Amino acid sequence: MADGVGVVETETAVVFDGDRPLVLDSGAALARVEVAYETYGELAAAGDNAIFVCHALSGDAHAAGFHPGADRPGWWDNMIGPGRPLDTDRYFVICANVLGGCKGTTGPATADPATGRPYGLGFPLLAVRDLVTVHRALLERLGVGRLLAAIGGSLGGMQALQWALDHPGDLGGALVIAASGRLSAQNIAFSAVAREAIMRDPDFAGGDYYGRDRRPDAGLALARMIGHITYLSEESMRAKFGRRIQDAPEPRYGFDVDFEVESYLHYQGQSFVERFDANTYLYLSRTMDYFDPFADPVAVQRQVAAGDTRYLVLSFNSDWRYSTDHAREIAAELRLAGAPVTFREISAPHGHDSFLMPNPDYHRTVAAFVDRLASEA
Amino acid sequence: MADGVGVVETETAVVFDGDRPLVLDSGAALARVEVAYETYGELAAAGDNAIFVCHALSGDAHAAGFHPGADRPGWWDNMIGPGRPLDTDRYFVICANVLGGCKGTTGPATADPATGRPYGLGFPLLAVRDLVTVHRALLERLGVGRLLAAIGGSLGGMQALQWALDHPGDLGGALVIAASGRLSAQNIAFSAVAREAIMRDPDFAGGDYYGRDRRPDAGLALARMIGHITYLSEESMRAKFGRRIQDAPEPRYGFDVDFEVESYLHYQGQSFVERFDANTYLYLSRTMDYFDPFADPVAVQRQVAAGDTRYLVLSFNSDWRYSTDHAREIAAELRLAGAPVTFREISAPHGHDSFLMPNPDYHRTVAAFVDRLASEA
Structure with a gap:
């Protein structure tokens, strides 16, 4: 090419x-x-x-x-x-x-x-x-x-x-x-929950978080993680991650990231927060609901x-x-x-x-x- | 019967x-x-x-x-x-x-x-x-x-x-x-995001929220909403809610609950918070991941x-x-x-x-x- x-x-x-x-x-x-x-x-x-x-x-x-x-x-x-x-x-x-x-x-x-x-x-x-x-x-x-x-x-x-x-x-x-x-009811449901994650974040502050110390990063990361699962096929997730454990031969058995797929979602959430604005997520996803x-x-x-x-x-x-x-x-x-x-x-x-x-x-x-x-x- | x-x-x-x-x-x-x-x-x-x-x-x-x-x-x-x-x-x-x-x-x-x-x-x-x-x-x-x-x-x-x-x-x-x-990678992913919603709630307080004024209700409600979407089929959501607007003939165009499916998810999240403990959600869902x-x-x-x-x-x-x-x-x-x-x-x-x-x-x-x-x- x-x-x-x-x-x-x-x-x-x-x-x-x-x-x-x-x-x-x-x-x-x-x-x-x-x-x-x-x-x-x-x-x-x-x-x-x-x-x-x-x-x-x-x-x-x-x-x-x-x-x-x-x-x-x-x-x-x-x-x-x-x-x-x-x-x-x-x-x-x-x-x-x-x-x-x-x-x-x-x-x-x-x-x-x-x-x-x-x-x-x-x-x-x-x-x-x-x-x-x-x-x-x-x-x-x-x-x-x-x-x-x-x-x-x-x-x-x-x-x-x-x-x-x-x-x-x-x-x-x-x-x-x-x-x-x-959009189907299920489509709207996924978007609604993603928006809820943003709007229920205490740092969302009614959307008026610009210029403040804290932004609704936790909520936006969650929204992205939810969205991301729906962007991938079950089959591609299986092929890409399966049940593999991140950086270890055996499970660590705990609530921290353990499976590779968890690590991937964390990364997706975190990197999204660094490049995207939570309010834009709200507006554009809502635009799609009403389309x-x-x-x-x-x-x-x-x-x-x-x-x-x-x-x-x-x-x-x-x-x-x-x-x-x-x-x-x-x-x-x-x-x-x-x-x-x-x-x-x-x-x-x-x-x-x-x-x-x-x-x-x-x-x-x-x-x-x-x-x-x-x-x- | x-x-x-x-x-x-x-x-x-x-x-x-x-x-x-x-x-x-x-x-x-x-x-x-x-x-x-x-x-x-x-x-x-x-x-x-x-x-x-x-x-x-x-x-x-x-x-x-x-x-x-x-x-x-x-x-x-x-x-x-x-x-x-x-x-x-x-x-x-x-x-x-x-x-x-x-x-x-x-x-x-x-x-x-x-x-x-x-x-x-x-x-x-x-x-x-x-x-x-x-x-x-x-x-x-x-x-x-x-x-x-x-x-x-x-x-x-x-x-x-x-x-x-x-x-x-x-x-x-x-x-x-x-x-x-x-569980498949997708199964684990959904559970992982639900747990993240709980653990990122500031009121989660590292799981030590008992006896406090506030519990991680927002996170637990989100976890339930995410879970609930995956418990229903797309077809049943379509049949039950479609794109119907809650209690109104026309959309209200905003970020509040507008579609019936949003109202339903809200209700599911809220009623779950009243009857369930966030830590139990973490423990049992993680038990399933490792099964x-x-x-x-x-x-x-x-x-x-x-x-x-x-x-x-x-x-x-x-x-x-x-x-x-x-x-x-x-x-x-x-x-x-x-x-x-x-x-x-x-x-x-x-x-x-x-x-x-x-x-x-x-x-x-x-x-x-x-x-x-x-x-x-």
């Missing part, structure tokens, strides 16, 4: 400000919205080769390449780069931290211009379509018109789906991967008829967070509304996290779909 | 004391062990009609009938009573709170005779065979010899299994229901050959906490060791909790197996 996109840096742009506030789906407004983003490859003179990458709950704008001095690349480096499925020799790829995020885009940790203090839980609740609104404002700033495609996994797939429905004509294709069009783009089938039919977006809906057979049933339901709803949909279940062992992993069949499927969009454009 | 066993009361017996301490599998000792238990039906003159019911993590000795003034019966009332699968017109049924429990049997909340203060985390770690040792001591006190059967679901099934293996000749039959002979009765296949072969116990291994097709794979593995290990095993997967929608629910096929299977044991006795 060719080298990746090389060294990149995250840039920022103010996309709403002053006399142009962002009015949200709820009616609430944000006076100022800044967005952190990265781009890879070059925009063609015709402007017809842009692909927008939408990230998942814990993602950020740094999808590919290396930040200066970093030893690990962006979160989707295996997907984006020269010769990779989102081929930066051919396509101009953009990724932005979502609204409500904590990696450079305006979110609950941002200072409210009205008070000068972080929003905390004063930040308005967001709909997936609000995240899309901000992505579109960024594209306007970058001078990018119609996109060849929007693509994303999990919450990223939800953004691509909502984008295609709300803005007919914006997208040549929408690649909706490992996503759900309507329901097919609530009004008549409206969806109208939205689909007004556009020409092709859909690729992908699931992974070992994903039990958003199982293939969720993907089938998305595909069925879209087809019912008259949209051209390709649906595929990919065989991959890594559960929900499979969308982040390199997998020849998966990568071939994405590459072929995007290339077809390009050849038709 | 005939009436149940009527009004019952929990009794207690001191089964280890003074010059007869309980020596545990780990080598640690407990100077005094008291056991809470209930019995239903009458012991036959020949003493050959006794069935021991082993309870699961959150269970207790009150398996059937009503405590005076109570409006809800014991946790397995649908299984135990006149004309029910464990027919109290024919069988003498005993259930006891397990060692390490918090409902009358010696556990971490009990005062250590050496200090006069509750053990807390000074309580020794327990193996499943220690729980069995205490059950056997209780039977000795009650004048019950060989049992017609031991039966239990989840941790209860583990006790029945360990009992049959460790004490050949004790049991005519072992009914091992919704159990595992070896590994088939670790030495040669020993198992010897154990099986020395006894004449018939095994009934049951699973439920919607149980993903201890799926049918776990039951099949138990059955396979037992057969490999030469034991007579009947294995059945029951079709039931309620996930792991199915073992607690009335289900004609399930109840018929248990009744037929027990009746056969009785006719052969």
Whole structure:
């Protein structure tokens, strides 16, 4: 495989400000919205080769390449780069931290211009379509018109789906991967317990923990640990850890970390705390709970008829967070509304996290779909 | 169906004391062990009609009938009573709170005779065979010899299994229901996160919270909520709650309880805190993590050959906490060791909790197996 996109840096742009506030789906407004983003490859003179990458709950704008001095690349480096499925020799790829995020885009940790203090839980609740609104404002700033495609996994797939429905004509294709069009009771339950872990942490302080000595690290770590179990398949956990004891031939018999899987979860929880904001976890997970783009089938039919977006809906057979049933339901709803949909279940062992992993069949499927969009454009 | 066993009361017996301490599998000792238990039906003159019911993590000795003034019966009332699968017109049924429990049997909340203060985390770690040792001591006190059967679901099934293996000749039959002979990495992971929720609660105070103003209620409620999601099937949650909003036609859009499934989990967490001790949760869940009765296949072969116990291994097709794979593995290990095993997967929608629910096929299977044991006795 060719080298990746090389060294990149995250840039920022103010996309709403002053006399142009962002009015949200709820009616609430944000006076100022800044967005952190990265781009890879070059925009063609015709402007017809842009692909927008939408990230998942814990993602950020740094999808590919290396930040200066970093030893690990962006979160989707295996997907984006020269010769990779989102081929930066051919396509101009953009990724932005979502609204409500904590990696450079305006979110609950941002200072409210009205008070000068972080929003905390004063930040308005967001709909997936609000995240899309901000992505579109960024594209306007970058001078990018119609996109060849929007693509994303999990919450990223939800953004691509909502984008295609709300803005007919914006997208040549929408690649909706490992996503759900309507969270199940179990999905909501897991997210609810993760949020409870954060909100019951005494250091949460009603979301107003910025600038204090203590943050709700214990709660956020727990939320991540709960989430992480649901991102992996039982099979991949068995293969990766089994019942092996951490750094010892025999169990220590106690309540400290003893099994390897415990050590792994601890590490996941701890490293998440160091890079993520608890309020963002609350906001984005709640946004997913309420996501329901097919609530009004008549409206969806109208939205689909007004556009020409092709859909690729992908699931992974070992994903039990958003199982293939969720993907089938998305595909069925879209087809019912008259949209051209390709649906595929990919065989991959890594559960929900499979969308982040390199997998020849998966990568071939994405590459072929995007290339077809390009050849038709 | 005939009436149940009527009004019952929990009794207690001191089964280890003074010059007869309980020596545990780990080598640690407990100077005094008291056991809470209930019995239903009458012991036959020949003493050959006794069935021991082993309870699961959150269970207790009150398996059937009503405590005076109570409006809800014991946790397995649908299984135990006149004309029910464990027919109290024919069988003498005993259930006891397990060692390490918090409902009358010696556990971490009990005062250590050496200090006069509750053990807390000074309580020794327990193996499943220690729980069995205490059950056997209780039977000795009650004048019950060989049992017609031991039966239990989840941790209860583990006790029945360990009992049959460790004490050949004790049991005519072992009914091992919704159990595992070896927790998977995912099983351990869920339990580990539940324990983390308790231990990271500032009110946990290293397990020494007895007699204080505050107990680790937030952590214990979270542990229960996490556990509860894994006890239900995705399908049963969908059927029971779907995406319905609690007490309102429209979502409220916020972080408070909004979906019915959130309200349900809250209630489960809160009611658990009122009836259960956090340290017991730690001890019993850790006991399950370490459970590994088939670790030495040669020993198992010897154990099986020395006894004449018939095994009934049951699973439920919607149980993903201890799926049918776990039951099949138990059955396979037992057969490999030469034991007579009947294995059945029951079709039931309620996930792991199915073992607690009335289900004609399930109840018929248990009744037929027990009746056969009785006719052969």
